[in-house]
Amino acid sequence: MAKYLLLKHYRGAPAPVNDVPMDQWTPEEISAHMQFMQDFAARLEASGEFVDGQALSPEGTFVRYDGEGRPPVTDGPFAETKDLIAGWMIVDVDTYERALELAGELSAAPGAGGKPIHEWLEVRPLLTAPPTITE
């Protein structure tokens, strides 16, 4: 088993095919989308592949150390051009192909007009602890 992060972006990813902002969908389309996301997570829990899913607020700030005795430097809220993560799901699956398959299914979540969004999701392997047997 290997863990993969499926990353969803507010901004920074290539534009999805069905690119209508969510507040311009109908309330029913929004509900259908939410339902799809919940069903997807429930299905992964049932198959024993779900690890974690979290949504992030779009508000964020960059912070860095600015030397001894000084308050940290902050930069933000993010400028419009910056990449912004909307949330993630972590899955624990047998193969990389399975992770891709799942990301593909998630990307088909319904959007405006009830049609799949075709949004880009980023799939990243999580680094693991070293195995016991290495030779």
Next chain:
Amino acid sequence: MSMVDEALLRTLTPAVIGVLGRRGADFAAAEDAVQEALVEALRAWPDDPPRDPKGWLVTVAWRKFLDAARADASRRDREMRVEEEPPPGPGRAVDDTLQLYFLCAHPSLTPASAVALTLRAVGGLTTRQIAQAYLVPEATMAQRISRAKRTVSSVRFDQAGDLATVLRVLYLVFNEGYGGDVDLAAEAIRLTRRLAALTDEPEVAGLLALMLLHHARRASRTGPGGRLVPLAEQDRSRWDTGLIAEGVTILQAALARDRLGEYQAQAAIAALHADAQAACETDWVQIVEWYDELLRLTGSPVVRLNRAVAVGEADGPRAGLAALAEVSPGLPRYAAARAYLLERAGDLEQAAELYAEASRAAASVPERDHLTREAARVRQMLRP
């Protein structure tokens, strides 16, 4: 095989800690020992339920305590002392359980620590259950609790504490309950009920009434898929009339004592909502009056915001917007409140925009989804 009566275990916990305390164990050691006894009870009781659960817990906890004391060579002095099992000291002025409430909510603790310690020592939950409920790893929660115990280790156990911090902790448990297999809202009610039986303070009754009145609406508060259902749209036939009646009775008795506090005032507002058969029958004029009281008691900007929404219902959306003008726009839910009032005032364009803005500032997924849906609903009305 019978199920373990977890409710009973939780009820007995503070008393067992009290017994160990009277036998000479300090709070931290007694609490650890009782926690170990609880974990063992959860394991052993299904196959072999004890005839005297409290006696069983005291025996096992005391053995755990002695084992720990013996295992720690540096604590030899204390071991000698506890082996003698001194008779209980002079009578305490305050009940042991009440003392535990004070200790676990001691003002020197952060709110998160006080919540965790209260749930464990007063509530009798295991570290694992508390960790699951607050979505943190068990080791993290264990550390939080042991740090909290170190913080209060020098606090004398026989002094009356600050009831206001205890109430705040219980309010937090009720209001910020998450998930896991423990119903934190029900747990908060149980702990507040017990506190109300131990004290004679109208604000304790006020908090209990507030919890009961909100709990009564729980089934109607969420729709399919956990979606948020606003008060005005809730199916009132699903409200728990038994809990409402109990909450109102407790509140009335508290108010009659004429020592108003913020929890009684909040409960009064909840009671007025509970009293309306339909949303349109809500007595908003009286609700605004209670918000005025609440504002006088707390000066809280959040209360000012909620009051503005109530003014909008009582005197019309323009009056509500005027009241909202006195609230800082940086406040959470400001945009949502303004969007709501603007929609009622007929300014759909701005309302839709503000609902979308509010959804981006939402602090929870159900709230975010609800506000996104509101933005979409208003936009739909704008389309020809």
